[in-house]
Amino acid sequence: MKALVTIRFKDGVLDPEAVAIGRALQGLGFAEVRSVRREKLIELDLETDDREHARARVGAMCEQLLANPVIESYRIELPDGGPAA
Amino acid sequence: MKALVTIRFKDGVLDPEAVAIGRALQGLGFAEVRSVRREKLIELDLETDDREHARARVGAMCEQLLANPVIESYRIELPDGGPAA
Numbered sequence: 001m002k003a004l005v006t007i008r009f010k011d012g013v014l015d016p017e018a019v020a021i022g023r024a025l026q027g028l029g030f031a032e033v034r035s036v037r038r039e040k041l042i043e044l045d046l047e048t049d050d051r052e053h054a055r056a057r058v059g060a061m062c063e064q065l066l067a068n069p070v071i072e073s074y075r076i077e078l079p080d081g082g083p084a085a
Numbered sequence: 086m087k088a089l090v091t092i093r094f095k096d097g098v099l100d101p102e103a104v105a106i107g108r109a110l111q112g113l114g115f116a117e118v119r120s121v122r123r124e125k126l127i128e129l130d131l132e133t134d135d136r137e138h139a140r141a142r143v144g145a146m147c148e149q150l151l152a153n154p155v156i157e158s159y160r161i162e163l164p165d166g167g168p169a170a
Contacts, residue, residue, distance in 0.1 A: 025150060028146075031132075033132075034132055038126065039125075039127075041091070048117050064113055065106070065113060066106070
């Protein structure tokens with residue numbers, strides 16, 4: 001089954017790359033850009049059909065590798081239909 | 086208004102970071118991971134309420150800065166309600 005993980009900086013954490021993108025857009029003449037935020041999206045294909053198990057495992061992946069829980073928050077989605085455990 | 090840009094590698098383009106994430110997850114014991122794909126999500130806050138204008142401008146931003154059209158494809162979403170031009 002597929003799992004989607006969306007990772008973003010927590011509110012209040014400065015994202016220098018987003019700031020740089022905003023400045024670069026302004027410099028290119030896109031004066032209407034007020035602010036820029038970035039998120040990372042990671043799509044995992046998992047060898048399991050157990051939604052509850054998948055959610056727990058992907059949570060562990062986020063804590064151990066995918067996200068930095070100090071400054072980032074993450075959201076896990078399991079878009080496939082099927083029985084929720 | 087808000088605009089969401091999702092940028093991903095075109096099919097067939099190797100994403101070394103996604104491959105590295107997949108290997109690292111395997112190394113941490115997450116043997117159920119079959120494959121990993123990454124996308125970038127950029128959220129822009131724009132000083133306009135004209136959806137058609139916003140879509141054209143964000144398309145230009147993608148072509149000029151946000152995406153690499155040679156190897157990446159992008160999708161623009163304007164989630165706010167309101168009249169589509």
